[in-house]
Amino acid sequence: MSRETASFSPGIPDGDDRERRMCTRCDFVDYVNPKIVLGAVATWEDKILICKRAIEPRLGYWTLTAGFMETGESVEEGAMREAREEACADLEIERTLAIYSIPRIAQVQIMFKAKLRSPDIAPGPESQEVKLVTWDEIPWKEMAFPSAVWALKQWHGLKGETVHLPFGNPDGTDHMTGG
């Protein structure tokens, strides 16, 4: 079946107070809400799980396991699913590490502190390579996204603390483009 190309124009729906993308052919309103990204700083003993991306954006760069939340799952389940999909890794979620707002790309990222249930990891279809690295082995210059760097540094700053407030955006990054 051949389909026409989607066509939208801006307009204010009845009863609303701001402009939305409205279909030019039918009554569909494309409400754009911020999307939730769920990720984890996941460790096995003193090593951290990182993945080399096999997809754009930032193909070939390293990151933490993270991705868009799907419907039908909790935030913890989503972070576990992403680790399974990207690194065949089985996570135990320990707690919320950070909540980042990245308005420029309309994302809220919730990052968890997690433990690997086993050191068995392997690249999923979205990863070229996955590995467990010590703090000193993190390839800082080849990291894909600022938010993974924020999470790693905030995680490292905990130094064994088990009760803490979730971190937010580091100073000066409130409206920057992150990942």
Place this chain on the structure above:
Amino acid sequence: MSRETASFSPGIPDGDDRERRMCTRCDFVDYVNPKIVLGAVATWEDKILICKRAIEPRLGYWTLTAGFMETGESVEEGAMREAREEACADLEIERTLAIYSIPRIAQVQIMFKAKLRSPDIAPGPESQEVKLVTWDEIPWKEMAFPSAVWALKQWHGLKGETVHLPFGNPDGTDHMTGG
């Protein structure tokens, strides 16, 4: 301009791995992602701000200030905007109180602990009435949504603690319908 009624059918887009709603007329795919609700337990001295809803769902019932996150704002800004819109209230966000996952309605709710900068409040267009109540005055039987009750009880349990992990769903509510 008269528009046709939107028409979607399920299908799996190229490169995806699950069923999405696809327009039957054009190539638009309506990716449905969980939505973020931002709310606050906001206080003035020993009193808590509550609002009586002037809109469905749960018209006439009481709740905390809360609503859908918009694009272009941080999670804290969204919680402040909702308090302004629903109760003409000016909030200072103190910290993250709780993160609830409500998969049945595809929502993640982030609730903050907040202080009112002044006791001046008034109903916005979505509220019939707003007021500041002590803990003993909370109209528990007339509360609109379970999640507002969870947040109030978790807030009350803090008893002055200032450093704590964000609360999650109370036991047994992981997949219940909340608000």
